[in-house]
Amino acid sequence: MKRQDILIIGGGASGILAAIIASRNHFNVTILERNIKIGKKILATGNGRCNFTNTTATKDDYNHPEFVSKAFQVFSPFKTMNFFEELGIAPKVEDQGKTYPLSEQASSIVDVLLYEVNRLGIKIITEALVKDIKKNNNLFTVTLENGKTYNADQIIICTGGKAMPSSGSDGSGYMLAKMMGHHITPIFPALVKLKLDSPYLKQLDGVKFPGRVELIHRNQVLQEEQGDILFTKFGISGPTILQLSRKANAFLAVKEEVWVKVILVNLLSRKDVEKRLSLAQNRPIDFSLIGLIHKKIIPSILKEAGIHNPSMLVKDVSIKEKNKLIHLLFDWRFLVKESHGFEDAQVTAGGVDIREINEDTMESKLVKGLYFAGEVIDVDGLCGGYNLQWAWSSAYLAAISASSEKK
Ligand SMILES: Cc1cc2nc3c(=O)[nH]c(=O)nc-3n(C[C@H](O)[C@H](O)[C@H](O)COP(=O)(O)OP(=O)(O)OC[C@H]3O[C@@H](n4cnc5c(N)ncnc54)[C@H](O)[C@@H]3O)c2cc1C
Incomplete structure (x- = not known):
């Protein structure tokens, strides 16, 4: 026998998982x-491969570790892998714990979820843009853009954030939360490319290399990442930069200057480079850098060092310019102008204020029977399976709480 009705607003990662869990607990569920x-956004994740969890993820990988703690206890990455294995997904664990389906197809994740949704008889209503929520006498009434209304004893808001609005998550969930009296913390794009203030971007566009980057604020290192770096015509990208972008945007939001420091030579010491140059005295200065850094970077770095004649012999370059060049190889700083927008971001920083949500249940502290899960909440993590893991963990907790025996 079915118990109460639960309406889930949003059929993304968190909404689908919440629906499955509540339905397995014999509740009547409608998405x-x-x-x-x-599941549209899931298809775009992990470059179409869906990095659906990270075996190393813990609460400390998120902006509010204590808030996510309970959700991680009840639905850890290990439990996520078991959940998906039971549905038929063989996991493939890659570097730094990033986990994908062995098929390397994000559609596999959507297919198995959809199969389970259908097996359980969960009702899916599509083309159903929710515009309004009200609560009267313990009953929620939800109104769609087309005027249709639905009633439920409980609601789980799983509308996502604002990243990649073409996927359907355009921030309309924040409006629904506000209608229920909730507050939204400032939101900004995270895991996103950065725009730099530099005259060299045209020349550097498309250059990709392995190196190290640091985010600098008032000469202090805020964050450091190692891996692929990619210059673009607007600025800088690559996995390293996506990881720095959240912190960069948080500082830009309060009008603080931040810099990206690029360490082009990561595996040699300053002394090693000095020795290389001293052995290349009779070679042109541009040629002396071949084999050390990406060829397309050479003209720009020479200009930045004040060396305007690239064919000048190393022995003829002044000590001051040589020192500047060596310094730049280990510390080339670029002022961050801004980031790309939500269209290019993988995740939203900010969202429904966690102080208004019970972290043990994901239920609103303001409205009984109202729950939240996923990116709509002010929780975000690094690139590498962390954000989907939050969607699964929070959805599981919201769904077991909403469909618990005590109801
Ligand atoms: C390009 C890209 C790649 C990514 N890759 C990864 C990755 O590999 N690993 C990882 O961990 N994370 C990744 N992420 C982040 C991850 O996809 C999200 O954090 C996650 O999908 C959030 O899940 P969610 O359920 O909260 O929201 P979403 O998945 O965004 O789902 C929200 C759903 O709600 C619907 N909706 C919104 N408003 C309404 C409304 N008013 N009425 C009805 N429906 C509504 C939307 O249409 C959408 O289907 C990626 C994100 C992007 C954009």
Whole structure:
């Protein structure tokens, strides 16, 4: 026998998982999704491979560790892998714990979720853009853009954030939360490319190399990342930069200057480079850098060092310019102008204020029977499976709480 009705607003990662868990607990579940299909954003994740969890993820990988703690206890990355294995997903664990389906197809994740949703008889209503929520006498009434209304004893808001609005998550969930009296903390794009203030971007566009980057604020290192770096015509990207972008944007939001320091030579010491140059005295200065750094970077770094004649012999370059060049190889700083927008971001920083949500249940502290899960909440993590893991963990906690025996 089915118990109460639960309405889930948003059929993304968190909404689908919440629906499955609540339905397995014998609740009547309906998903309201504005798109023509559920799970659209999942298909775009992990470059189409869906990095669905990270075996190393812990609460400390998020902006509010204590708030996410309970959700991680009840639905850890290990439990996530078991959940998906039971549905048929063989996991493939890659570097730094990043986990993908062995098929390397994000569609596999959507397919198995959809199979389970159908097996359980969960109702999916698509093209259902929720515009309004009200609560009267313990009953929620939700109104769609087309005027249709639905009632439920409980609601789980799983509308995502604002990143990649073309996927359906355009921030409309914040409005629904506000209607229920909730506050939204300042939101900004995270895991996103940065725009730099530099005259060299045209020349550097497309250059990709392994190196180290640091985010600098008032000469202090805020964060450091190692791996691929990619210059673009607007600035800088690559996995290293995406990881720095959240902190960069948090400082830019309060009008603080931040710099990206690029360490082009990562595996040699300053002394090693000095020795290389001293052995290349009779060679042109541009040629002396071949084999050390990406060829396309050489003209720009020479200009930045004040060396305007690239064919000048190393022995003829002044000590001051040589020192500047060596310094730049280990510390080339670029002022961050801004980041790309939500269209290019993988995740939203900010969201429903965690102080208004019970971290043991994901239930609103303001409205009984109202729950939140996923990116709509002010929780975000690094790139590498952490954000989907938060979507699964918070959805599981919200769903078991909403469908617990005590109800
Ligand atoms: C390009 C890209 C790649 C990514 N890759 C990864 C990755 O590999 N690993 C990882 O961990 N994370 C990744 N992420 C982040 C991850 O996809 C999200 O954090 C996660 O999907 C959030 O899940 P969610 O359920 O909270 O929201 P979403 O997945 O955004 O789902 C929200 C759903 O709600 C619907 N909706 C919104 N408002 C309404 C409304 N008013 N009425 C009805 N329906 C509504 C939307 O249409 C959408 O289907 C990536 C993100 C992007 C953009």
